[in-house]
Amino acid sequence: MQDKDREKGFKDWFLDNWTNKPIFSTGIALVVMIILQTWSLGFDYDSLGSWFLTWINNWINILRNNAGVGLIALGMSFVIMSAGIDLSVGSTLVAVGASLMMLIDRGPNGILINLGIEGIPAIFIAVILSLAIGYFLGNLNGLLITRGGIPPFVVTLATMKFYRSVTQHFMQGYNPRVPMQFLGISNFQIGSFRVMPVIYWLLIAGVLYFVSKRTTFGRQIIAVGSNERSANLSGVNVKKVKRRVYAITGLLVSFAAIIQVSRIGSMDYANAGSGYEMEAIAAAVVGGTSMSGGRGTVIGTILGVLIIAVMNNLLNLLGVPPFLREAFKGLILIGAVLMQKKQKSV
């Protein structure tokens, strides 16, 4: 009797969370995918230790490879929560990456080296300046949207073209050389694990979680995205909130650029970051952010990034026929969202 009761207790708890907490069902979707993934790693009871090490390494790979997009997705989810969109993230990444590399370049054109600044101070200054540049570019998006009264889609489509194009134009034919020390930012090892990007991602996500829950700005993003008119009538400075959301996204993109440059030591201006806008939007939406604004969470977005990351990882591990890989991605994407709590329609 008691047993049955306890069982019912769990079932009720589960159903209650399932229907009322979107994040819960997103989490379940992720768990199901992780089970699939674990199984595809060929669980082997005899050599549990080495199997587990592989499992851990696989996860560190996943997290490290997605730290950059993960940061961008967080910014994107704020933008979408405010009922906007930012297509320029990939191009901002390239612009910031190029500036960063020109700053720390050890070649003849390196900016800081020509000013006589080298070593750790140079790296420090370059990082700060890159963050400032990203913030500035994001802020520019925000200004065009709020002061110019142009739809976010158009503004960021335009700057997406502009930022990358100008970067390519100025960087054509020049390959900056990044100093070895700089690579430590991402490649520093803790034990035998290269987990720095993961740590940055989680730290920043923690800060943003706090910002979204516990600051005026964080809550006003939701107010503005949910009902701009009501927010304005309640005395919220709608334009300021919107502008800041884009600026912060620019800042997060800078972090991603720093991680990316310090990880690979170089950047391909034509291609780096291309398609990140779609990946970031997809992660946010899979994580429960509503494209019409007002709804979304930091944790949901992180889960969304992980669902997409595990999906890519899974397909590589399973060795799906290359030309069908994207088809499977499509199926998994729909499956993962179907598994989640249904949107209330009408």
Place this chain on the structure above:
Amino acid sequence: MQDKDREKGFKDWFLDNWTNKPIFSTGIALVVMIILQTWSLGFDYDSLGSWFLTWINNWINILRNNAGVGLIALGMSFVIMSAGIDLSVGSTLVAVGASLMMLIDRGPNGILINLGIEGIPAIFIAVILSLAIGYFLGNLNGLLITRGGIPPFVVTLATMKFYRSVTQHFMQGYNPRVPMQFLGISNFQIGSFRVMPVIYWLLIAGVLYFVSKRTTFGRQIIAVGSNERSANLSGVNVKKVKRRVYAITGLLVSFAAIIQVSRIGSMDYANAGSGYEMEAIAAAVVGGTSMSGGRGTVIGTILGVLIIAVMNNLLNLLGVPPFLREAFKGLILIGAVLMQKKQKSV
């Protein structure tokens, strides 16, 4: 005195239209760009005749080259008006194009030829079937969105991957040969002008204009996109309207695929139609469609397509440095939208 009055009349008329009719200001933006473009063709008073011929030919090129995207943009604007989005248009184009080519293929695997059907009947059947396939693929998007309760962004991102990937998988290494007669669909000349695609575009746009203004379905799209709840409580079958919007977009993409295949005589499954979703969305938004639904017009979208087309044409004619071309596109895009009536903010 009278003169001044008349002047004031014009000014008032202009200002009134400018502030109250979004299409008017969009039209003005287009006119400004056409003036720039005309000027860039190097107006030459001495050889007016040949200059004019060049001008006309240039315009026929613009229209012909944008008929496909133009059709897709019309579908997209309906989708966006209903507060949805369709990212799968490019992939649907490839899927329909491949089916069409397999149907009329003159090689060993050609479907209709193997059934003993050739010539005009084969072309006729192939066209009808292609339209049906496009309608079906669009309808599938619609069903997943309405029955599955999955956000349009996720559904069409998934089918965008799925449709192209499956097409590539099946078409790998096979190049169908399109019969010469088929090329006539797009290449038939009227006088010395190859204008068939333009005619198709304008005819279909005319029908859609009527649908959007005068039919129950057309007006219900706006109702659904503006306030889904109110629409539902007014007896509108919201799910049906939404599903149909995607199906019609699929149909329009089929028309675009037929035009494209009959124009170029082949299709590259990896690249064809890639980026069309962005171009179509951009055209719709530049033409005054609101990303949050409820607002948009057929004429606005056509103007949007033309603004973007003239922009590309202008840049090609001016010979902007290739790496800066995209930067100029970005600037013109913002300029064109800034020139339009400002969105009322808050």
Place this chain on the structure above:
Amino acid sequence: GSVSAQDKYKIGVLAPAVTHGWVAAVAYHAEARCEELSDQIEYRIQTSSNAAEMTSQLDDLKTWGAEAIVAFPQWTGMEVPIRMAIEDGIEVVNFDIKIDVDGVYRVAGDNYDMGVEGAHYITDKIGKEGTVVILEVPTAGSVSELRKAGFLDTLEEIGADFDLHTYATKFTREAGLSDMSDILIRHDQIDAVYSMDDETSIGVVKAIEEAGREDIKVVTGGGGMQEYFEMMPEYQNIWLESALYSPAMVKDAVDMALDILKGKDVPQEKIIPTTIVDRTNYEKFLDPDSPY
């Protein structure tokens, strides 16, 4: 149509949109060469991302009055529009992906041959047995398909008995890095990686390094990227190879177009054979001025 006889020739270049490093380098070289020749020619360079867009640019070049066109698609299926251009009396020089139309001049490396050379290189280094990972790029269309076909056909011809695993990736170092790190998890033993592009290969090498793996003996590449060349001597345990398909070849295509307009006698086809670069000979190909 061209109106009056002008003293400069009008040459148009149709390039793909710069979606990855090698293509960007081609666009760079094409522009640089046109600029050098600017006392003799007027030029326009257009970039596009698919056949339909390239076709409309072709129309725009006609409007502008191009007499010759250097067409450099990254996709198949430009035959009909190019045939129409030739019918309108425009000279066409084709670079890279083949446009199969009578009357087209052609300057190119050989994508198929790059695969052939890759197969020879790998069997040369690891013998005819072992595990080989092929990284193909479905999104790149025929470039990838040709290289892969050359590779597989040659393996069969040689009679190599590899355990082959094919994966999809992209021509970028980020994709190379992230996909390769998954592949390394899945396979405990890999002897060689057939990668088709230097950008991908840079990511692959980075993934191998991060995983601390020592079983991989060969990583191929394609294109001819300075950064990759410089990595070659740093890895003494892995043979880093690149099948050189120099983006600078596009200069020959521009020159050929000019020669045709000048009425000089030019060969219909100029195929530049694939050159293999690895740590034994990379120094010959280092060029501090190269953009790529």
Place this chain on the structure above:
Amino acid sequence: MKIEMKNISRAFGAIQALKDVDFSVQGGEVCALIGENGAGKSTLMNILGGVLPADQGEILIDGEKVEFNSPAESLNSGIAFIHQELNLINDLPIYENMFIGRELKNKRGFLDLEKMESKTREVFEKMQIKLDPKTMVRDLDTSYKQIVEISRAIMMDASIIIMDEPTTSLTDQEIERVFSMMETLKKHDVGIVFISHKLSEVMEFCDRYTVLRNGETVAEGLVEEVTVDQLAYSMVGHEVRTESLQRETEFGEEVLRVENLTFENNFKDISFSAHKGEILGVTGLLGDGRRELFEAIFGSGQIESGEIYLKGEKIRVRNTTDALQKGIGYLPRDRKENGIIKDMNIFENASIVTWPIFDNWGVIDLERQEKEFEQQVKDLQIKMDQKNDPINSLSGGNQQKIVLAKWLIASPELFILDNPTQGVDVGAKEDIYDIILELAAEDIAVIILSSEAKEIIRICDRSLVMYHGIIQGELKGDSMTEHEIMRLATGAQTNSRQEGS
């Protein structure tokens, strides 16, 4: 604090909404602002609230000239504003909505959510509102939303509170509580501007009144010196009928019968029927579940068990389109969220329901729609400029008339009206009652949902009173009194044995 508005004028295109209007209010008094629909009340207050700029005129606070360019500026000088249409953030919980724009922070500058929640709880307790402050506003019914808005304004420590029709979806019980809160505020020297079409409220609660008609002040003075009839007269410019509408008619056959309808906790085991020519009222307090019940009958909500019979035939209503085709009409409450399509013009809003009914092969029959529309504009005396002006350019009451018009054009056999006279002025209210009576005379079964007991008594032949999702009792004829309704609505058992029919 004393606020004076002097010589205020404001035009919207050709319409002169305000002409040289003076208005004032000061701490410790409640000033009623009344007038028929479209008289300019909301416009005047929007100018004071910084929502709209005036074309002309000035605003003085304690004799000093001020200018409000945004709602924030007006708020900051101590003016709280409850707008005619709900203005809450659906995606935030109640307690955060209470503090939007002036969030409480702790010493380190972070949000003090706990304090915001407990303060909200305090106010709710004072007002005897049983609401969990953590509930998402999205999940609240209109009446609860209105209560939240009022509580928010009350909590703001404002010197002046503008209330633009604050009580439209509240029941008498809540209205009483709101008034007692306001009484306290008044004692604390807060000034209140009170806009309402319920003149009894004005009489009961206000000190002064100002009447607007066509954008001009037509009367002002002290409330104690006038009668309801005088106020009504100066609002609409003619006598307003007050006699009872009770009528003696035979009802026809049964149109709707429901048996044991149940959905979760919203409504349980509901059985009743409605007949041709009958006007059936359904009332109750907040949370009685009547909206859910009738939305379900209209095909927009869910049903767990039970049956619906239409003209004796058992039916299943799959969706609202199906309901429309079967001859069921439903006028929802809360026009902003459920009734209006803001991107469509007046004419389209009035014809959306009938597009599929009148169309030829999918093509809208414009001529017929226009004819019907003109008729409704005349019957309902809708005050508007061009029929293709945006719906938002109409005053609140006129928007309500448009929403009503779209269903009248469809002429359903069974017509459910939820709060049909929300925000409608006294004159037009009578017109709407007449129309409802006419419908009944044409053998249509009419069901009216209302929280106003007076309205139910005035017009209905029979009424059902709901309590927590069940039908607590049925009242008819002389037994239909405010007292009896209130008794049932608060859960008391019925005296007679007339169970649910």
